[in-house]
Amino acid sequence: MTKRLLTAVASLLLLANVSxxxxxxxxxxxxxxxxxxxxxxxxxxxxxxxxAGIFVEYNFTSKLGIQPEVLFSQFNNKKGDDFMKYYVNSGNSSAKxxxxxxxxxxxxxxAYNVNKLFTINVGPQFSMLLYDNEDLLVKDRAAFKNTDxxxxxxxxxxxxxxxxYGRYVLGLGNINDVDSRYSWHSQQIQVGLGVAIR
Known part of the structure; x- marks a missing residue:
């Protein structure tokens, strides 16, 4: 886990040093x-x-560029009141x-630079689950897949x-690791700021 994070950070810094x-x-x-x-x-x-994390912006032309990032993301959500209706055999009835x-x-x-002020960003996002704090299933089983x-x-x-910036992230992968009957998908609305060091 730490090795992958350090590799990602080193790759971004390497990109910065050769440009x-x-x-x-x-x-x-x-x-x-x-x-x-x-x-x-x-x-x-x-x-x-x-x-929270780091970003790199590299412009190929005055209009087009690429922006890779490495971020630590914290999700806070809740199970539904009807959770045991769907997972009666594997669910933990006393789960928080x-x-x-x-x-x-x-x-x-x-990155598409509309002008000097505004940039439109579109692209894929890969996420790896580092830690989950949930007890939805019996026998200490994890309910969520490791990737999204x-x-x-x-x-x-x-x-x-x-x-x-403001962003919308639509999860395309099914992150339900309980069984194959139902799908869970994530959505994110982000409002934040970045500070360029260089």
Whole structure:
């Protein structure tokens, strides 16, 4: 887990070291995110969490670029009141309602620079589950898969070295690891800022 994180960080810094001029920027970012888990037995409401990590921006032209990131993401959600209706054989009837998931997320975004102020970002995001705090199933079984894959779309406002952004992330993968009968999908709404170090 730590080895993968260090490899991702080293890769981003290597990209920064081999590029020059106004084409490349990198820095730190953090945001408030509202996450939701949709599917049978999940509450489905948006709950606050957060993202924090590093980003690299590399512009191929004045209009097009790429923006990879490495983020630590905290999800806070709740199981539905009807959870045992769907998982009567494997569910823990005395499970707490809170579901907390911690991910290492790596979005790799295409950046379209509308002008000097605004950038549109779209692309895929891969997430690896680092830690889960839930007791939904009997025998200490984990209810969530170790990976998730999603699609990202957002808008960034550039003010000097600061980036203000809003994003939507749609989880495309089924993260339900209980059985194959039902699907759980994540959604994220993010509002945050990044500060360019270079």
């Amino acid at each position: 020059y001029g106004q084409k490349l920027h990198y820095g730190l970012k953090a945001d408030l995110q509202f996450t939701s888990l949709h599917g049978e037995g999940m509450k489905g409401n948006f709950s606050p969490g957060y993202d 309602s809170a579901v907390k998931l911690s991910y290492l997320s790596v979005p790799v975004l295409l 894959f999603g699609a990202v779309a957002g808008l960034t406002l550039h003010v000097s070295g600061v980036r203000f």
